[in-house]
Structures are given as structure tokens and as C-alpha cells.
Amino acid sequence: MRIVIVGGGIAAVYIANTLMESAPESEILIVSDEKHPPYDRIHLCKLVEDCKCVDSIELELHSKVKLELDQKIISIDPAQKRVFSEHAAFHYDKLILATGSVPKTLFDISGIQNAATFRSQKDCEAIAKGMVGKNVIIVGAGPIALELLDTLMRSDAPQSITLLVRKNYLYSEVISREGLELIRGIFEADSRVSIRFGDQIVDKEVEGNVITKVLTKQGEIDNPFIIFGVGIDPNIPYARDLLECDKGILVDERMRTSDENIYCVGEAAQLRAGGFIAGRVKECTIQADVAIANLLGTESKIFKEEVSIDGLKVGSFLFADVTATDFNPKDPENETILITHGDRIDQYIVNNDRLKRFIGINTNIDLLALKRLIETDAPIDAAYLYSNRLMSEYGKLVCSCEGVHELELVEIIKENAVTSFAELKEHSKAGRTCGRCKQDICAIISATPVDPTEAARLKQERLDAATAAELTKVRARIDKYNSLHPKNQLNPENFHEALESFEMSREFNRWVSMITASMHLHPQFEGVVEEGVTQLNKIPIIWLELSDCTGNSEAFIKTSHPKVDDLILKYISLDYHELLMAASGDQSESALESILHNDSGKYVLIVEGAVPLGMDGKFLRIGPKGETGVDLLRRVAKNAAAVIAVGSCAYDGGVVAAAPNPTGAVGVAEALDRSDIINLPGCPTNPINIVGTLLQYIMFEEFPKLDSKNRPEWAYGFRVHDNCERRGHYDADEFVREWGDEGAKKGWCLFEMGCKGPYADLNCSLVKFNEGTSWPVQAGHGCFACGQGKIAFDQYANNRKLPEGENEH
Numbered sequence: 001m002r003i004v005i006v007g008g009g010i011a012a013v014y015i016a017n018t019l020m021e022s023a024p025e026s027e028i029l030i031v032s033d034e035k036h037p038p039y040d041r042i043h044l045c046k047l048v049e050d051c052k053c054v055d056s057i058e059l060e061l062h063s064k065v066k067l068e069l070d071q072k073i074i075s076i077d078p079a080q081k082r083v084f085s086e087h088a089a090f091h092y093d094k095l096i097l098a099t100g101s102v103p104k105t106l107f108d109i110s111g112i113q114n115a116a117t118f119r120s121q122k123d124c125e126a127i128a129k130g131m132v133g134k135n136v137i138i139v140g141a142g143p144i145a146l147e148l149l150d151t152l153m154r155s156d157a158p159q160s161i162t163l164l165v166r167k168n169y170l171y172s173e174v175i176s177r178e179g180l181e182l183i184r185g186i187f188e189a190d191s192r193v194s195i196r197f198g199d200q201i202v203d204k205e206v207e208g209n210v211i212t213k214v215l216t217k218q219g220e221i222d223n224p225f226i227i228f229g230v231g232i233d234p235n236i237p238y239a240r241d242l243l244e245c246d247k248g249i250l251v252d253e254r255m256r257t258s259d260e261n262i263y264c265v266g267e268a269a270q271l272r273a274g275g276f277i278a279g280r281v282k283e284c285t286i287q288a289d290v291a292i293a294n295l296l297g298t299e300s301k302i303f304k305e306e307v308s309i310d311g312l313k314v315g316s317f318l319f320a321d322v323t324a325t326d327f328n329p330k331d332p333e334n335e336t337i338l339i340t341h342g343d344r345i346d347q348y349i350v351n352n353d354r355l356k357r358f359i360g361i362n363t364n365i366d367l368l369a370l371k372r373l374i375e376t377d378a379p380i381d382a383a384y385l386y387s388n389r390l391m392s393e394y395g396k397l398v399c400s401c402e403g404v405h406e407l408e409l410v411e412i413i414k415e416n417a418v419t420s421f422a423e424l425k426e427h428s429k430a431g432r433t434c435g436r437c438k439q440d441i442c443a444i445i446s447a448t449p450v451d452p453t454e455a456a457r458l459k460q461e462r463l464d465a466a467t468a469a470e471l472t473k474v475r476a477r478i479d480k481y482n483s484l485h486p487k488n489q490l491n492p493e494n495f496h497e498a499l500e501s502f503e504m505s506r507e508f509n510r511w512v513s514m515i516t517a518s519m520h521l522h523p524q525f526e527g528v529v530e531e532g533v534t535q536l537n538k539i540p541i542i543w544l545e546l547s548d549c550t551g552n553s554e555a556f557i558k559t560s561h562p563k564v565d566d567l568i569l570k571y572i573s574l575d576y577h578e579l580l581m582a583a584s585g586d587q588s589e590s591a592l593e594s595i596l597h598n599d600s601g602k603y604v605l606i607v608e609g610a611v612p613l614g615m616d617g618k619f620l621r622i623g624p625k626g627e628t629g630v631d632l633l634r635r636v637a638k639n640a641a642a643v644i645a646v647g648s649c650a651y652d653g654g655v656v657a658a659a660p661n662p663t664g665a666v667g668v669a670e671a672l673d674r675s676d677i678i679n680l681p682g683c684p685t686n687p688i689n690i691v692g693t694l695l696q697y698i699m700f701e702e703f704p705k706l707d708s709k710n711r712p713e714w715a716y717g718f719r720v721h722d723n724c725e726r727r728g729h730y731d732a733d734e735f736v737r738e739w740g741d742e743g744a745k746k747g748w749c750l751f752e753m754g755c756k757g758p759y760a761d762l763n764c765s766l767v768k769f770n771e772g773t774s775w776p777v778q779a780g781h782g783c784f785a786c787g788q789g790k791i792a793f794d795q796y797a798n799n800r801k802l803p804e805g806e807n808e809h
Contacts, residue, residue: 001093003095006083006097007100011287012096014433015098016030018292019296024713028066029065040058040059045313076262096291100266101267103228103231104230112209112210113210114225134224134225136158141166147312159223163196168198174359183317202216232267243257250272253290253302254303265291266284271303282306287303290303309368321358321360333351339385346365355374364396398444399441402432409441467524539697540603542595543607544606544608547629596639604642606690612665613663613666617629633668634671637668643676644677645678646685651680652681654683659794667789669710682786686764692715715763718763720764721758726747730749734749735750736752757782757783760786761787784796
């Protein structure tokens, strides 16, 4: 399944990473209008201080998630399941919209040099550059405006900073007078800062593209630089004509839009029931979890608001906010309980003896305890709040999403010698849900003394222990096969004698290293991989050939100059192979029946070729009794320990099933009506992929991790195009236009000549053929995506360029 996520913020990355954990077989693509990889917008203030440090707030993204940058989506075609940017089209099976919001301004600032919003890396660059020597005006009183004010105060660049507040409060209308004065006093302690309540811009003077003077209700400000922080609107212009929308894209409680294949989360989504639009990162991630559960069908989940814990990211003071989902700031029944001590203020808002909100400035109250108090909705006595201060013995709450306090983090850091945010992942999820506290956690890690030698020792010790445990398991599984007694009497000594006789010992060592890397195993596994190879003959294997050209068998039965792969595959206990045993006649059939009887439930069935179903399977008859191919397959597959479909024909019919498919040929999985068939498509399949899959089985007693098409990810988790040696020419727009032209001589990209590498998922360009010597594209022939099955023969091989509309990324 291909899931496309539109958006480049925290929600998009959270969705992509969660999907990779929940459905690793899916193809996940993020399409973002940003030029930078997804970054943490919560910490944009850091970019104002140093606009070149965008890497420091870059979000951690799973390596298998594909990313398309600088692609602003302009429309959606739900019928064709495509989204369009100005330059490209992207196909999806499921679409998740996480496009967030756009900042409001009081007037059009496009083209104005000294006015900006505060929403992106580009905005931060404009602010950092434009505020130098200026009288900065911040318009707004909410969290964004206050956090930006705190940041600018730490810079010498502005000449003055004025906060224009249209009403008479900061942050929230319910904040106490004492809290308001404390915050104002902290900010205005900087002589450059002035907070003007009840003031707003009424006019401006403009020369060219520069605002030279701003006129407010209370005066004039010359030489200004204006930054708007007055609110946001859902960013949904691309969807208004195609999906049901109000302020945002309307969604049900499962985060599904008016189209069943399209979901929307975060600031772009608006619940049909009640009109709720998320304003906090935690709310966005909760919605993301709901959308993922319903999209994948893992559970029926609905969105419910939760008690929120929020605050300000400012260095001048600590600010915390805990709010009930049903809190109404205008409810006349609200009562405020205020507890002050020096510069600490605890403000409780109670309604009918229930706590509905808490605002704390420089507080040491346990915010999680307050959250639980609100969630229980139990009546409380005002005296309880005065006499029972819910102090946290673990210091301030650092991560509200995971409920982790400062002293708890310090303890984890010291005990495990953690020296980086990445190393903390193994021990705590703190900072990895919404990311709001990541910078705070990094600061705590930096400030906590850890012996670097001890940290390195513990890290290596954990790594060695994990590797040793896995190696022990693998060797135990290999020893298990030593106790088996197959009919094939070859032994490890025979194998090594054969290597020496063909002078292939060095080649074999290189081959072991190569296949270990191909299977994504640590180099320490090379020893057990070699042991596994020498035990491959312990697995009874039946190899059936149905409707095929014997190409996969031909790939490893040549004898004149055997390769390592040839020797290994010959060494495997092929107890029954129709092609190799054809001369044995009835004896071969007796051998088959013996295996089915004596090794029931132990043998592995490898099937090569398509399965004709036309005329009740009579297009293919095998053996002296004229048994149809499909009947033979069903009979042999019934008691097999595993069934592996080798080659594109066995995968889905391949070339045998190409239109008009007169024999009604299908793949093995369809013929058996089973979803557990291991598919190794290719024409032919690279022997390395066959051997590697069998090695995984003998070493780990299970088959490798599979993708949505039941193909081993280690072999089919790569797009041919992405690992092609000609890829650089594709990016440089250097194509072969005619066979034999200058581009062909220079080895340019073959896409214009019909290469289907961008549509093919296979490791040909990595492992190649003939002991890694070459592969079709290297030899000058375009890939036609044989590993994708019959579509390669019906469509890809017959069209130099695919029909219009098929060129999705």
C-alpha cells in the first residue's frame, strides 16, 4: 500500500514514523512544500538566533520514508487517487493531509521588505536579517508572540521591541492580574521592550517596498520591522473545491474526510461534530494515531480531546498551563484561586467545585497530578489547594506527553551514561512524541556529567551482548539441522573440497561477506552465514517446474565454469527437481512420493513457473499419470513447511499470463488461494536472493521480513532507479535519445529509451549477476521491471514511455 502524507511538520513526520513501525511493508512518501527536510516548528525561535542551524531542529525521520521537497500541492484527484504539485503528480492508495496552517496578517505584506510572519525557516531568515537596527513591532499577545519577544530580547540587533496588544491581556484572557503584571515586568526589565495594551496599527507610510512609519492608536513608530503573530488559518486551498470544508477540512471522529481514502489531521482538520480544530501538537499526534489505526484497519479508534498540558518556551520564566477539555473562559461560574509566593504564582480556575484550569508561573506544582485531578472530575475544596500543594519530588515536568520529570531524566542519563538525544531513545520516549521538549532534554543531557569512557564502555557492552545473544540463537538453530538426516549425504567437508577443487575458496569468502551485507546483517554474522551455507543440504527441498522456460533453473545448473552461487545451489538437498530428474522416469516420481510421506511438514517447496487454470488445468500435464500442474502443486504444497515462488511467472503468472492469457495462467499464491507464499520474482531471479532466503530460514527458523507483496525486504526493498549507476545522469537531465547516440556512448540514463527502473523494486543494481559482474542497465539495456510481474510484460515492455498520467513518483 502506498501512503502519501502531504505536509512537512511534526504531524507528518510522526505519522510517517508510526506507519513504518505499524506497517513496514507499506511505501510511505512525504510531500512537503519546504526546501528543507521536516523540522521542528516549535523551536523556530532557535533559528532566529542562528538561521543557519536548521539541522539542529531537524526531525528524526525513518530511513525508508521517501521525501519529496519543494512540492506545493495545488490539487487532488480523488477519483484517480493522485495529488498534484506544480511540477509533478503523486499516486496514492491512502492519503493523509497534514498541511497545518498559515499565519494571519493585518494587511498584505507580499513584496514588503520589512514585514514578516513567524511560521517557517524562511520567515526566521527574514526576521534575523531584517531586525538589525530596527524598531521591531510584534503584533499579537499569544504564545507565538511571547516566545518570539523572549528570543529577540536576547539579541542586540533590534533597536527597540514593541509588543502591540489589541486587548488587555497576554497569553489568555483568564490570566490573573498578578500573573499579567509579573510577566510584563519580566519582559519590560529590558529597557528596549515596551508592551502596549489596547493598541493596534491604524495606518502606515510606505515608500516603494518598505514601510517607513507605522501609526498606531497610541503613537508613531519610525524605521519599523513588523512581525505578525496574530493567529493562524487552516492551510487548505488545494482541497476546498474537492473535499467538504468549512474553516478546515471536515473530518469525522475517525479523522476521515468526505473521501474514504483521504484522512486529515492537525490544524488543517475540523471535526464535523463540534467544529474542533487542533491547536496543540499533542492533539495533532492523538489525531494521527486515530487516522493510522482506521487507515490500516488495526482497530476502530475515535478522536477524543484530552486534558492538555502546555506552556511557553521562554528563558525568562517558567510558564505552565493545564486545561480541561470542557473549559469555557466566559462561564460566569468560574472562580479563581490564587496562591502567590515571591515570583511564583499558582492560579487555579474552579467551576462548581471542579478544577478546570491551572496557570502557573515559576511553579513547582506536579502538573501530571493536576491533570489526573481534572480527569477524575472529582469535587475539590478550595482549602485543599491551599493546604495540599501537589509538589513533584522529581522536579519540573519536562515531557508532558510521556510524563517524564527532570530528576527522572537525570537518573536515566547517569545510570546509562547517555551522552546524546539519540542514545536516550533506548531508555525513554521523552521528547519523541510531539518534540516540544526535545531542546530542553538535550540541555539536560549536556548539563548532566557523564564519564565518556564509561559511556563508550556501556554502549559497546550493550551492543556486544545483543549481538552475542543473536549469534547464540542462530548457532543453536544451525545445530538443530545437524541432527537431521536427509537423503543427500553431502557434508561440509564435501563442500569445502569442491571449493578447493575449483579454486574458489577466496571467492567464497568474498561471497559470504557480500550476502551477509545484502541480508542487512552485521559483519560479525559472517561466521554463522558460512556455517549456514554448509548446512543448507539438511533442508529437504522439492523444486516443481510448471509453465515456464526453466530460466531460474538454468541460472544455476551450468557446469562448465561454476560460480559460487552455482556450487551452493547444487549443494542444496534438491531431493526432487523435475528438470534435473527427468531422465530418471518413474524413479523420480517414487522419490517425490517418498519425500511427501517421510518428510511431511519438513520439506521446503520451491515452485518455478506459472499455474495454468484454463480448461481445469489441462493446459499443463506432468508425469506418467498426466496429473495437471495445479493438482500437483496443491498436493505437494499441502504439507510443505514453506512454499517459495521463484521467478515472475510463479509470482503472478508473468509472461505466461501476459494478455490475452489463453491458458488462464496465474501465480502460485492465487492458484493455492494462500497469503503465506514467499515470492521471489525476477526473470530470472538472482540466485543470491534464493540462497539468502533459504539461509534466513535455516539461521533464524523463519523467513525474512516481507513487504506487502510477500517479497523479502532485504532483496526487494530498493527501487532499481535509486541505486542505478546512471541515476546521476537522470538528475542532470542527460538521457540516451537514440541507440548509438553520444549519450549511449557516455553511459547516460536510459529512461527515455524505455527503462522502467523508477517502477521496479529489486536489488539488481546492488548485487548484479554473474558474481557481481554486471546487470542489464550496466550493459546498456534498460530495466523493464521484470520483478513487478505480468505488468512488466503487458505494459512496461511494450511502451517506451508509459501513457499520460502514469508517471507518478
